[in-house]
Amino acid sequence: MEAAIVLGARVRGRTAPNPNVGCVIVREGRIIGRGWTQPGGRPHAEAMALADAGEAARGAHAFVTLEPCAHESPRGAACTDLLIEAGVAAVTVALTDPDPRTNGRGIARLRACGIAVDIGPGAEAAGRSMAGFLTRQRLGRPYVTLKLAMSLDGKIALPSGESRWITGEDARAHVHLERARADMILVGRGTYEADKPGLDVRLPGIEEWSPRRALLTRGEAVEGWTRLGSPEEVHGLAGVNDLLVEGGSATASAFLQADLVDRLLIYRAPILIGEGKSSIGYIGLTALADAHRRWALIDERRLGIDRLEVYERDRS
């Protein structure tokens, strides 16, 4: 299942509104087919993996990060039917599909055809890798990641506004990787005016993965940019599983105050700035007790001399 999750995670940001699913077909302990959701959502991961495996899929074991779809579409057959036709003996599924057109029906149909189905292995990791799709299904909005790059003391610029650079090359390259994993990137009016950011993916080989761009502003829209008048308007974003909010401070604060941030990426440089611009401003906090038990560290790593900490909003 780990291999399937890796395959699916690789195409995060490229499959919306479809989930970024990964699939491997295993026979006698060897992977004989690999698949992942193709850009735009089709073919599905199972179709690709079965095509990769060919006739060898008969009697083999399929591992899929999400329950195979049970609904036919003008764009292709249901994956459940493809698995049955291919004659696989067993299917392991990390997560059931919350899409009401499937939601358990794919699994039921497989079992009705005598295929052994196991549900749950790798569920946590699969859920993280498809957090965008799952959040859209559950909450009707994208999974929102807020990126903050700051000094040890939480500053993002000197009083003069100087902010280049706080973090180093490795951290900035990682931001570009996160951009490639998003369907849309959003900045505020201030950042747009100050930096006229390209918000593109500047990594060799995946430059064309640059996501759509959005602007949070009470003012006018900008050509080529999706306009959001408030953070709440993320509920109206079609075809966006993953939204990356890149700043600045006012935009970050607005999303936090609306409790519309699911994940924090904190890139921290080993420097002190002191007097300067804070990473975030007013977020509606009136008592310290309310600040606790909201964020859980789920990953951390060094990026050159900088550190990345990843926190997830704990909504339990």
Place this chain on the structure above:
Amino acid sequence: MEAAIVLGARVRGRTAPNPNVGCVIVREGRIIGRGWTQPGGRPHAEAMALADAGEAARGAHAFVTLEPCAHESPRGAACTDLLIEAGVAAVTVALTDPDPRTNGRGIARLRACGIAVDIGPGAEAAGRSMAGFLTRQRLGRPYVTLKLAMSLDGKIALPSGESRWITGEDARAHVHLERARADMILVGRGTYEADKPGLDVRLPGIEEWSPRRALLTRGEAVEGWTRLGSPEEVHGLAGVNDLLVEGGSATASAFLQADLVDRLLIYRAPILIGEGKSSIGYIGLTALADAHRRWALIDERRLGIDRLEVYERDRS
């Protein structure tokens, strides 16, 4: 040598103005004597370890974190002479003693008596454990540690001033451990007035290790507290190897601006505060480039749900 360093590190904050040395005597692969500098500085670690080993020290191997002293004192014989009299066959020393009364003479005298002397193993760790003594020898002032407890976004209080609690019990207990390792703790006038802090060590068994207290103020002294008119006055502090600066923001900034901080202890809680009081204010920075290459991460750990990061000033 590791065992000797641990023994010496345990009494940091209790031996000033003497170094907190550790010593073990090893015979046939077994430790037969252990010693460390006693409170107030005497007996020395070697004297204690030799007494612990007794007659078995003859022909054994002594590991000491600092070169044995070569000068007699009214308070006891020179450790070099004690080692020679005890008949040890070999001595391994992590660091030579910068004290001009010894500074290589201890090692020379041991060698002159036919004792094999090895210098250098564990030098880095030994240097860290005796950083207070070594800084006093080299720079004529204590080793200064600045403690900061903050949110992910670098804040130490809400706009209302509410600051209890940002970090949890484990982190606060660790601060008390760091207090026990200091000879003196310093706060600013604001923190003194607001909190009337006891600055004592509230850990079972070592409550009496509470260090001397100092106040950074342009105003009047307070009974029982050493008064410093400016950070530069640390040069006049007698008998202080390790100084712990506990805040608040203005005091932290003053020490940073004076470049009189050797080590940062950053206790970070997984919370966001947003608008609030920054951990540090103006520290004299005018260009981002000047902020870089000053701080190196030397340790990090989890303390409950909080994190501790330890940075050392890179003066190379």
